[in-house]
Amino acid sequence: MTEYKLLTCDGSAKRAQYNTVHGTIQTPVFMNVGTAAAIKGALSTEDLERIGCQVELSNTYHLHVRPGDEIVKKLGGIHKFMNWNRPVLTDSGGFQVFSLAGLRKIKEEGVTFNSHIDGRKIFMGPEESMTIQSNLGSTIAMAFDECAPALADKKYVTNSVDRTTRWLERCKKKINELNSLDDTVNKEQLLFGINQGAIYADIRKEHAKKITDMDLDGYAIGGLAVGETHEQMYEIIETVVPYLPKDKPTYLMGVGTPANILEAVERGIDFFDCVYPSRNGRHGHVYTNLGKLNLFNQRYELDDRPIEEGCKCPTCKRYSRAYIRHLLKAKEMLGMRLCVLHNLYFYNTMMEEIRDAIDRHDFAEYKRNKLDGLSHGC
């Protein structure tokens, strides 16, 4: 059922089609981030269809603490729960080990957190993460990893990555067991492994080789965009990608700006996700082909133009910068919603343009022109 069909290559850039039980994903793709089974900013699944969202990303940890993965399972799994029938990728909770630092204790078996909702102690290891993701029934489950800080020293990173590798073996074993159970929501749930190693090329390389040998459904590069420079990030992608299988999807986790995405596609990445379009949208920062605008700025007070002339998103077809600015300043929910709709449409449309450019073997030219426009503010 699952098949990664490589359609075209343009340099290192890949154009592929990924067939899953929940439908086909055209790559390169940007996954729209809906941590708690919803895109923040009051977007509905109808909205997501309207703005070209192919994959929605959701989060293991967040759904485990609320409403509880058992509840989602009883309600038929995350697709039925959200009323979204296209692919869903669930992040493993591994990143929360890193982002909720201070609230956690890492051991070989797993990690003890304090819930950010009510403070209660939660234990999560590879098996727990896989069980939760299985209960959710997402299309793609992510391995439970540790995202070490970019500035961590080499010794710490070596130990951390070794443990992440052992965790990955446990994830694989567990998901195979879960997929073969009778009452499993999605018996064809896929598992992506995650490459780690901070900014150390040799650790990254070794780790990439090891996880590739484990023959997983896809491969992510994690632990980037967490404090290192853009140049370091691009170098690491160039270091790692050659060691990952060509006939499997690659996923750069948590990245990034439109410019980051263009650079990473050029280096062979298929999947992306980032909170920027939604979080920035909520904060009134909107993307255009001529740079980013901050709609809170006073200069838009009397600006009756759409966010971007010619944009076909639901927001730009009807509403002005001045009106959206007013909504944002008045803290009206509609203000955030209109900005998030526009931003996700912008990202999804950019990915479509990228796919077309690769199809035409014209990616380099497309990228140059796009970056030239974006450089005004992105």
Add this chain to the structure above:
RNA sequence: GUGGGUAUGGCGCAGUUGGCUAGCGCGCCAGAUUGUGGCUCUGGAGGCCGAGGGUUCGAGUCCCUCUACCCACC
């Protein structure tokens, strides 16, 4: 009309027994934010301290007059 109270940046307030370039919250103007806590953080602009006079080396602080507003009583 009488008695009491209050006047400090757009709004709400602090300003100790008079003592260096008058502070705070909100708002405003900008900037951050990369596998999301609708959060948070960082800068910045803006005040002849109601008006006038006086005491003092020195007054937002003390005294006098006036003005505006608030409360009570007539």
